Amino acid sequence: xxxxxxxxxxxxxxxxxxxxxxxxxxxxxxxxxxxxxxxxxxxxxxxxxxxxxxxxxxxxxxxxxxxxxxxxxxxxxxxxxxxxxxxxxxxxxxxxxxxxxxxxxxxxxxxxxxxxxxxxxxxxxxxxxxxxxxxxxxxxxxxxxxxxxxxxxxxxxxxxxxxxxxxxxxxxxxxxxxxxxxxxxxxxxxxxxxxxxxxxxxxxxxxxxxxxxxxxxxxxxxxxxxxxxxxxxxxxxxxxxxxxxxxxxxxxxxxxxxxxxxxxxxxxxxxxxxxxxxxxxxxxxxxxxxxxxxxxxxxxxxxxxxxxxxxxxxxxxxxxxxxxxxxxxxxxxxxxxxxxxxxxxxxxxxxxxxxxxxxxxxxxxxxxxxxxxxxxxxxxxxxxxxxxxxxxxxxxxxxxxxxxxxxxxxxxxxxxxxxxxxxxxxxxxxxxxxxxxxxxxx
Amino acid sequence: xxxxxxxxxxxxxxxxxxxxxxxxxxxxxxxxxxxxxxxxxxxxxxxxxxxxxxxxxxxxxxxxxxxxxxxxxxxxxxxxxxxxxxxxxxxxxxxxxxxxxxxxxxxxxxxxxxxxxxxxxxxxxxxxxxxxxxxxxxxxxxxxxxxxxxxxxxxxxxxxxxxxxxxxxxxxxxxxxxxxxxxxxxxxxxxxxxxxxxxxxxxxxxxxxxxxxxxxxxxxxxxxxxxxxxxxxxxxxxxxxxxxxxxxxxxxxxxxxxxxxxxxxxxxxxxxxxxxxxxxxxxxxxxxxxxxxxxxxxxxxxxxxxxxxxxxxxxxxxxxxxxxxxxxxxxxxxxxxxxxxxxxxxxxxxxxxxxxxxxxxxxxxxxxxxxxxxxxxxxxxxxxxxxxxxxxxxxxxxxxxxxxxxxxxxxxxxxxxxxxxxxxxxxxxxx
Numbered sequence: 001x002x003x004x005x006x007x008x009x010x011x012x013x014x015x016x017x018x019x020x021x022x023x024x025x026x027x028x029x030x031x032x033x034x035x036x037x038x039x040x041x042x043x044x045x046x047x048x049x050x051x052x053x054x055x056x057x058x059x060x061x062x063x064x065x066x067x068x069x070x071x072x073x074x075x076x077x078x079x080x081x082x083x084x085x086x087x088x089x090x091x092x093x094x095x096x097x098x099x100x101x102x103x104x105x106x107x108x109x110x111x112x113x114x115x116x117x118x119x120x121x122x123x124x125x126x127x128x129x130x131x132x133x134x135x136x137x138x139x140x141x142x143x144x145x146x147x148x149x150x151x152x153x154x155x156x157x158x159x160x161x162x163x164x165x166x167x168x169x170x171x172x173x174x175x176x177x178x179x180x181x182x183x184x185x186x187x188x189x190x191x192x193x194x195x196x197x198x199x200x201x202x203x204x205x206x207x208x209x210x211x212x213x214x215x216x217x218x219x220x221x222x223x224x225x226x227x228x229x230x231x232x233x234x235x236x237x238x239x240x241x242x243x244x245x246x247x248x249x250x251x252x253x254x255x256x257x258x259x260x261x262x263x264x265x266x267x268x269x270x271x272x273x274x275x276x277x278x279x280x281x282x283x284x285x286x287x288x289x290x291x292x293x294x295x296x297x298x299x300x301x302x303x304x305x306x307x308x309x310x311x312x313x314x315x316x317x318x319x320x321x322x323x324x325x326x327x328x329x330x331x332x333x334x335x336x337x338x339x340x341x342x343x344x345x346x347x348x349x350x351x352x353x354x355x356x357x358x359x360x361x362x363x364x365x366x367x368x369x370x371x372x373x374x375x376x377x378x379x380x381x382x383x384x385x386x387x388x389x390x391x392x393x394x395x396x397x398x399x400x401x402x403x404x405x406x407x408x409x410x411x412x413x414x415x416x417x418x419x420x421x422x423x424x425x426x427x428x429x430x431x432x433x434x435x436x437x438x439x440x441x442x
Numbered sequence: 443x444x445x446x447x448x449x450x451x452x453x454x455x456x457x458x459x460x461x462x463x464x465x466x467x468x469x470x471x472x473x474x475x476x477x478x479x480x481x482x483x484x485x486x487x488x489x490x491x492x493x494x495x496x497x498x499x500x501x502x503x504x505x506x507x508x509x510x511x512x513x514x515x516x517x518x519x520x521x522x523x524x525x526x527x528x529x530x531x532x533x534x535x536x537x538x539x540x541x542x543x544x545x546x547x548x549x550x551x552x553x554x555x556x557x558x559x560x561x562x563x564x565x566x567x568x569x570x571x572x573x574x575x576x577x578x579x580x581x582x583x584x585x586x587x588x589x590x591x592x593x594x595x596x597x598x599x600x601x602x603x604x605x606x607x608x609x610x611x612x613x614x615x616x617x618x619x620x621x622x623x624x625x626x627x628x629x630x631x632x633x634x635x636x637x638x639x640x641x642x643x644x645x646x647x648x649x650x651x652x653x654x655x656x657x658x659x660x661x662x663x664x665x666x667x668x669x670x671x672x673x674x675x676x677x678x679x680x681x682x683x684x685x686x687x688x689x690x691x692x693x694x695x696x697x698x699x700x701x702x703x704x705x706x707x708x709x710x711x712x713x714x715x716x717x718x719x720x721x722x723x724x725x726x727x728x729x730x731x732x733x734x735x736x737x738x739x740x741x742x743x744x745x746x747x748x749x750x751x752x753x754x755x756x757x758x759x760x761x762x763x764x765x766x767x768x769x770x771x772x773x774x775x776x777x778x779x780x781x782x783x784x785x786x787x788x789x790x791x792x793x794x795x796x797x798x799x800x801x802x803x804x805x806x807x808x809x810x811x812x813x814x815x816x817x818x819x820x821x822x823x824x825x826x827x828x829x830x831x832x833x834x835x836x837x838x839x840x841x842x843x844x845x846x847x848x849x850x851x852x853x854x855x856x857x858x859x860x861x862x863x864x865x866x867x868x869x870x871x872x873x
Contacts, residue, residue: 019530023691028769030527032510033520046481049489054513069490073476076565078484109530126692162693162806169693169806206809209835209871210660240482242583242618320479320487357798359815361583361616361623364831366799366813386804388811390833391873438811438833438871 004041004048004074006083007067007143010276011037011055012317014136017100019109021116021129029109036318039066043074046081051318084303086310089280090148091265091273096181100133100155103182108133111184115159118191123199125164129191131157131184136317138274146278154269154422156411157184159191163198170201170385172370177269177411177422200383201371207387207439213347214389214435215340215375218408221330221427223353223367226414228393229260230325230425232360233286233294235301235308237323242361244393245292249307254290254397257333257430261285262296264311264326268424269411272314276321281311286328290397298323316419324416330427333403340402340431342378348437349373349380350387353410358393366390388438396432404428446514448472448494452597455498455517459599462525463500463507465539466599469726469765470496473592478564480585480615485568488561497768500524504533506750508769534754541600545730546761549721552608554632559589567638571615574642578617578650580624585615585645587638602728610719613638615645622655624648624816625796629856631719648795648816655818655828658872664791664846665834665868666820669853669860674800676779677858679808679838680711684736685772686747686762690755693806695839699742706845708782711737713746715761718776720857726765731775734760748772778859781848785823786864792829793820793862808838811871833871841865 013035020027037055041048048070052058058066100108108131116129133155141147156177163170174190176183216224237243245253264272264281272281277299285293295301295308301323302310314324341349349372356367368388374381409426452468459466472494479487497510498520507528511520557563567587575582588611595605613636614627626645630636667675688694696704715722715731725731727749735743746762748770764773787793795816803810817829849862 025532026530027532028506028508028527029530030507030509031523032508032768033513033516033523034511035513046485047487047489049487051489051491051493053493056513073488073490073561076478076485076488076561079481079486081486105526105530128691128693164692167698169695171693171804171806209811209833209869211873236481240583241581242616242623244621318491320489354802354804355799356802357813359623359798359813361618362621362815364798364813364815366802366811366833368799368802368811386807386809386811388799388802388833388835390799390811390813390831392831436833436871436873438835 002044002071004043004067004071004143006042007040008278009037009039009141010315011139012136013056014134017105017133019112019131021112023127024117024120026109029105034317038315038318038320039070041067041070041074042081043071043077046074046077046079048072048074049320081300082303083299084310086279086299086302088146088278090150091281093150093152093273094180094267096153098181100153100182101135108184112157115157115184115187115191118188119159119161119195121195123163123165124161124195125169126162127160129157129159140274140278142278148274148278150273152179154179155182159194161195161198163202165202168202170198172197172201179267179269179271201385204371204383204385207348207372207384207437209437209439211434212437213344214432214437215344215347215349216430216432217349217351218406218427218429219353219410220350220369221430222410222425223356225260225330225427226325226328226423226425227356227358227367228365228396229286230262230328231358232393233296234323235295235297235305237360238295239301239304244360244363248292251292252290253292253394254287255401256290257403258287258290258397258400259331260287261331262312262325262328266327268327268409270326270423272326275311276313276315279311279313282309284309296323296325314421316421319419322417322419324421325414325423327424329407329409329425330403330430332405332407332428335402335404337404337406337429340404340429341375341380343402344375344431345378347375348384348387349375350389363393364390365393386439389435390438391436399433400430401433402431404430451514451517452595455521456597456599459500459521463502465501467499467539468496469594469596471592471594473590474559475588475590476559476561476564477588478568478586480568480582483572483582485565496520497765498524499769500528501536502528504536505529505531507531510768536753539598539600540728541602543730545723546732547716547723549716549723550718552631552719552721554609557589557591557609557633559591563589567613570638571613571642574639575615575617575646577643578646580617580619580646580649583616583618587613596728598728604724604728611636613641615642617645617649619649619653622649622652651818651825652816652828655830658829658832658870660872661870662867663870664789664864664866666786666791666793666862666864668793668795668862669855671794671797672863673855673858673860674797675810675838677777678800679803679805681774681777682805684745686745686757687751687772689745690751695808696742701741703741705737705740705842707740709737709740709842709845710735710780712778712780713774713776714778715775718857718859720775722775725761726763726770729759729761729763731761746772746774776857776859779861781845781861781863783850784847786847786849786862787820787823790819790821791864792870793818794834797834810838811835831873835869835871
């Protein structure tokens with residue numbers, strides 16, 4: 001049997017805990033256990049893969065059998081895979097205060113209930129709060145002799161409030177996720193904030209669609225950094241020809257005010273002490289002052305494409321590593337929020353995010369704000385709802401003409417290729433000229 | 443395949459579970475899947491997976507606890523975790539898990555006995571995909587093929603044992619020409635029903651046709667949503683609003699509309715558990731499934747319930763529990779969208795093949811704004827000029843009050859069976 005050119009194993013095991021509270025009662029709470037590994041081999045051409053359930057306790061002989069099986073699948077591959085050199089290594093994992101694993105399920109239930117109950121004010125017809133915790137040990141080894149192991153606990157809560165009046169219903173949400181320990185202490189105000197905003201949305205008017213100036217808040221501009229810039233800079237999409245940023249390294253692709261960074265070393269929700277290929281992660285400046293500076297890569301796309309850094313491979317437990325973002329954000333500029341709103345003159349302020357999606361090959365993005373305000377003569381006017389933003393990635397990057405000095409980060413999850421990984425994105429307030437704003441108001 | 447005796451473990455779980463709780467239920471799923479992934483026009487990776495999971499649910503004094511594990515040696519820890527979770531869950535009226543009983547129909551087979559999970563099977567599908575794509579001058583960006591066989595067993599302390607098997611085959615291809623992209627996919631249960639060549643050809647056509655696409659002025663237009671676009675918007679917003687859990691929790695548009703004619707009188711939405719890829723004779727809790735006429739001729743006819751929601755609110759389970767690896771929740775089996783079938787392409791329309799951002803719609807109100815993909819003017823049944831970019835805005839519930847017709851032939855998108863749907867006077871924002 002032919003020997004693999006290379007192999008690695010990434011094993012993830014741990015406990016997941018969830019609590020769901022709905023309209024004042026705990027709907028469910030409990031823990032589950034997972035233990036799964038992905039073994040990859042590099043055959044004559046490409047990758048052969050075996051997903052192994054319940055990997056703990058597998059012997060050397062078992063692993064040799066898995067390698068043989070993976071090699072059989074590698075034999076049908078055609079793509080010549082070359083791995084680029086990238087330094088292997090593990091970053092320090094920050095110590096956590098209030099480790100969620102040390103806090104009883106009963107206490108977590110009480111904390112979540114307190115957040116949920118604070119949202120049940122007059123006018124609120126439905127509330128739902130959830131807590132999710134994943135406490136994992138990640139083990140990595142490869143045929144080059146590298147071997148690493150690290151623990152990580154990601155946890156967080158979310159609270160949804162729905163307001164209702166005369167058949168009109170509006171929803172608002174607050175959430176926070178972290179790697180720094182249990183974050184539900186003294187957070188009752190978050191439930192109240194969601195509830196009060198849902199009530200305000202009952203009186204908001206539908207946004208009027210069209211092309212206009214727009215101020216994006218830190219959360220929505222962060223979604224733009226992630227969806228429109230980050231995905232288009234992923235080395236696998238560039239390699240496969242489905243990114244509008246292909247071949248643009250060194251080109252001025254945006255206004256000089258715009259700089260975008262992906263930094264997996266930040267101790268935020270997207271922190272990676274080690275990437276899914278055993279590479280030591282590093283900060284990557286994707287756009288510097290409007291010029292495309294780097295792509296983000298795994299070892300394979302680094303070897304093929306160049307112009308960037310490996311260390312951006314990520315994977316769920318038992319899943320294939322993909323080139324993914326970690327903590328992605330627009331760097332601070334020097335404008336104040338008041339200056340940006342004044343410079344907008346007439347347009348909209350878009351706040352919060354209900355998510356977004358991008359077609360990086362076509363260079364088109366779409367995402368929804370949670371709500372917003374009309375801007376008239378440089379000042380905020382009435383509240384609007386159900387307002388969205390779409391556009392061409394390249395055109396939009398030239399149209400971001402002012403960046404604020406108030407960078408803020410938000411946590412979430414990013415879906416790609418059927419896998420979901422924790423990420424952070426963020427931005428200061430930005431001014432976007434000639435934005436394509438969607439809404440059904442007239 | 444698994445190296446343990448799952449039947450023996452299930453028996454042990456039920457025996458021990460009955461000592462610590464009123465009732466216990468075990469769902470065991472196992473399967474093998476193989477896949478190959480295209481990187482450009484070449485297979486870059488291929489692999490295999492054997493998987494299994496035990497999902498344990500206990501009910502004790504009306505309190506429900508769940509836990510899962512893929513480690514067969516940890517079932518006792520899993521059972522303890524289910525018990526621990528139940529202590530914190532709110533108690534409710536509980537009238538028991540279902541025992542053996544008559545069922546309501548005979549479901550279509552979803553298991554292909556002839557399917558052999560071998561790497562040559564999926565590499566053959568890949569070759570067919572690429573041959574189909576060669577019909578047009580485009581580049582292949584990626585895609586893949588997969589095949590799987592899985593089995594499930596549901597057992598509970600009321601004496602129910604329900605088991606079965608299913609097979610799945612899926613193919614997909616993504617193409618690009620300049621900055622025009624095209625994507626097509628298909629998923630079936632039987633090998634003789636998959637046609638990778640046509641999937642590849644359609645993916646290539648979509649990218650090729652969109653090359654040189656023109657602009658559209660902001661305004662109102664007659665629009666046809668393809669089955670893909672319609673399923674994203676309608677399936678993603680209307681179906682959750684018919685879940686009994688959302689209705690009773692006060693977060694459904696339909697909550698106070700049972701029995702009301704509030705959608706187009708030609709519109710029917712039915713969950714048929716006996717015909718389609720999602721066929722089941724019992725649901726994920728063992729309750730016999732039945733046909734649900736959720737919306738009938740525009741009238742909100744019934745909501746879907748699982749056992750927990752039904753017992754809590756004094757309703758009856760509709761056999762609508764589904765499971766995606768953990769505890770059961772309300773879902774559907776095979777969702778059929780029906781309307782007045784006619785030739786909806788007689789007059790000029792904007793045909794929208796796909797949308798991006800449907801998941802960002804307001805699920806409570808039904809308001810949405812999405813970007814269209816591969817949209818084109820269509821006249822006399824033929825695609826004419828492609829449209830480069832357009833944002834579509836509206837309210838799904840308002841749109842469904844006035845459907846201008848649905849296509850004669852629906853398309854099977856997994857377990858959603860959806861026609862193309864015509865709407866007149868939708869708001870479109872051009873660039």
